[in-house]
Structure formats: C-alpha cells, structure tokens
Amino acid sequence: MPRIRSRLVTVPLTAVAAALTLTAAVQAGAAEPSAEGGTGSTSKAGAAASAPCLENATTLIGDIDGDGLPDRISNPGNDGTKMTVQFGIKGGSFDEKFTVAELVGANKGEETTAAVADFQNDGILDLVVNVIEPSGGDDPATARIAEYRPGPLDRTDLSSDDTVKAGLGERGEIWGLAVADYNGDKLPDLAIHNNTGDGTAEREVRLGQPGTGIEDINYDDNAKYGEDNATWGEPPAMPTDGWSKFYKACA
Secondary structure (H helix, E strand, O other), X not given: OXXXXXXXXXXXXXXXXXXXXXXXXXXXXXHOOOOOOOOOOOOOOOOOOOOOEEEEOOEEEXXXXXXXXOXXXXXXXXOOXXXXXXXXXXXXXXXXXXXXXXXXXXXXXXXXEEEXXXXXXXXXXXXXXXXXXXXXXXXXXXXXXXXXXOOOOOOOOOOOOOOEOOOOXXXXXXXXXXXXXXXXXXXXXXXXXXXXXOOEXXXXXXXXXXXXXXXXXXXXXXXXXXXXXXXOOOOOOOXXXXXXHOOOEOO
C-alpha cells in the first residue's frame, strides 16, 4: 500500500495576529449601538447632535433629549406662551408636534410659559418652564410648576434629572419668558415678564452661567439689566430676537 506523505502548511505569526485583530475589531463594531439614536439614551455622554441652528426666526433645531438627533422647537411670538416640540427621528425627519403644555402635564385652565436655550453651554438644550392658573385679579397667583430643567430632557414629559427651582416665580406671576444676551458674554440669559400685582409689572433678568445655567436671582445683575416700574398697560421691554444672538441659520 503506497504511503501518503502529509505536508504541514505554515502560516507566518504576523498574518495570524492581523487576522485576529481584524476579527476583534469587526465584532466590537457590531456590538456597539449606532450613534444615530440606537439606544434612545438621554446621557450627556451619549452621541452629540449637530450644533443648534435656526430654521427661521421662531424655530430652533437642536438636541433637547440627548439622543444625538436634532429636535424642532417652535416659539411663535418669541414669548414662550405657545412653544411646541417635535422630537427628531432617524432619517432626518421629525415626529408629531406636541405643545410644551401637553408634555409637562398642564391642567385645564393653566397657562404654560417656556424658554429653551443652552443655558449651561454644554451643547444640550435646557428648559425653563412655568405652569400657573392665572389669578384673574390684582394679586399674582403662585405657579404650580416653576423650574429650570437642564438637558437632556425626557421626551415623555420634559423632565430632567437635575431640575432646580432657582426661585423662579417668586417675584410675581410669570406672563412671558425670553432669551437674551444682556452682558455680552455670548451665553444665553433669561428675561422674565412678571405680573407683580396691582397693575404693575417688571422684567426680571437671570444671567446664564457656564456649567450651572440659571441660578437664583442676583440682585446686582437684576438691578443692572432688569426693568422695574412697568405696568400692565405699559409692559416691560422683552427681547424678541434672543435665539438669533446665539444660533446661526441652518445650512
């Protein structure tokens, strides 16, 4: 019976190492979720969306829920009383439109006022929201919700893990909220139109702070940038172009 000689085929160790490295890289890539909203995470460490930009004078495109997808925030009149949100979905489009009042759970008879900007300067949009049933008389009512909610926000109710009261609503019944840059530092500030009772009104100002956003009132800043002695008939001057101070038109 003829003998069959076996032949050992040798492969250089460098080739084996390269193949193993390539296999590991492919497996690791397959295990990682897509940066385009793959997990729906609201972590600040998650995928970053593009910088916020203006679709038009009253519509901001930016990430408010931290999933890396741009959302659409509309603010008709720029006074925060009719703000709506459309969350971004994969493919570059947007989900149905919700009012901020719906999302935060405003009750019948309550009025909702909101302001959105990157007050913390961390790349994710934040929310200031006030929900109140107007007094209908001379004395200002007390808000049921008056909060600063740093992003990312939960898309079901716009809640935040880092919500703070910051004394919002303590100086009067909030009738309007707007974004401005009062001290010229290119960081969003907050203008608050307060009904202070008995036919009087004021503009309260909170300067945005990097890392913390909206804090308790600073009386020196408010004396410098706010406006006292306004009335219901002659209300305080409120900014109407705040977003354009910080965000460019979308390409």
